Amino acid sequence: MHPILVSIFSLFWVALSLALSPVHQKNTQTATPPKSVHVGQGEVARWAGNCKRCSFEKRAWPAVNGTCYYPIDMEMKPGDYTISRRTTGGKLETARLLVTEKPCRQEDITNFPKQEYITVSPQNLARAAREAAVLRPLIAYQSTVRPAVFDLPVGKPASPLPRGEGNFGACRTINGQARDRHTGQDYPIAAGKPVQSVGNGRVLLATDGFYSGNAVYIDHGNGLISEYFHLKSFTVKANQTVQKGQKIGIVGETGRVTGPHLHFGVRWYGACINPGFLLIDPAELPEVK
Numbered sequence: 503m504h505p506i507l508v509s510i511f512s513l514f515w516v517a518l519s520l521a522l523s524p525v526h527q528k529n530t531q532t533a534t535p536p537k538s539v540h541v542g543q544g545e546v547a548r549w550a551g552n553c554k555r556c557s558f559e560k561r562a563w564p565a566v567n568g569t570c571y572y573p574i575d576m577e578m579k580p581g582d583y584t585i586s587r588r589t590t591g592g593k594l595e596t597a598r599l600l601v602t603e604k605p606c607r608q609e610d611i612t613n614f615p616k617q618e619y620i621t622v623s624p625q626n627l628a629r630a631a632r633e634a635a636v637l638r639p640l641i642a643y644q645s646t647v648r649p650a651v652f653d654l655p656v657g658k659p660a661s662p663l664p665r666g667e668g669n670f671g672a673c674r675t676i677n678g679q680a681r682d683r684h685t686g687q688d689y690p691i692a693a694g695k696p697v698q699s700v701g702n703g704r705v706l707l708a709t710d711g712f713y714s715g716n717a718v719y720i721d722h723g724n725g726l727i728s729e730y731f732h733l734k735s736f737t738v739k740a741n742q743t744v745q746k747g748q749k750i751g752i753v754g755e756t757g758r759v760t761g762p763h764l765h766f767g768v769r770w771y772g773a774c775i776n777p778g779f780l781l782i783d784p785a786e787l788p789e790v791k
């Protein structure tokens with residue numbers, strides 16, 4: 503390039519950077535870029551290291567072994583949220599949490615074998631409503647929780663655990679009629695095989711539900727509740743303490759099912775999440791960075 507052109511070019515750059523510098527300097531000197539994490543509906547985000555307490559949308563809970571987990575309900579509105587954490591050193595930090603939409607898989611079940619679930623009688627509707635009223639407060643978010651007696655990943659609900667049906671959150675119709683979204687993951691396991699608790703805990707409820715069939719709900723502390731449905735029978739009762747891997751019942755086909763399988767679900771701080779995220783190495787979860 504000709505020297506004069508070089509000078510003109512340099513002058514242009516000096517002028518341009520002077521024009522931009524006030525804004526530029528302010529950004530680089532006073533504000534560090536906010537930390538953020540992208541997480542799908544029904545997934546779990548984590549903020550690792552020196553966490554004591556975590557909060558999200560006016561809800562707060564303790565960290566699990568120094569890590570904050572943010573479970574996202576499968577129906578949480580996609581968008582831009584703020585999360586925070588209190589470190590063990592007492593520092594309060596915030597980050598952006600961007601919830602992305604996870605479209606539900608459509609499942610149409612035809613020729614449903616159990617007539618009572620196709621046309622539900624007023625008696626059964628009333629029964630289901632009573633059962634839901636008992637269950638709702640037990641699995642909802644609570645501002646105080648028992649201390650965690652689990653760590654991640656949790657254990658498997660059956661051993662060996664086959665590949666899941668991939669139907670967590672599915673939008674379903676039965677004989678053409680719309681039904682609620684599927685709240686867990688189904689595993690194809692033969693009737694009679696043992697079902698085990700995924701962690702230490704205390705049985706919240708062991709009951710025969712109209713939709714869930716024979717069902718066990720276990721509280722693992724720190725707001726984490728695991729659910730096992732459609733059991734042929736269960737061998738635990740409410741308030742009983744259970745250990746990780748302890749047999750709690752056997753696989754069956756009770757409740758609204760087309761055949762034998764294990765339905766495994768979790769609620770964490772009230773959020774309905776894909777239980778598969780608790781079975782993987784937590785280092786693989788979307789992380790605040």
Ligand SMILES: [Zn+2]
Pocket residue numbers: 684686687688764765766
């Ligand atoms: Zn299911």
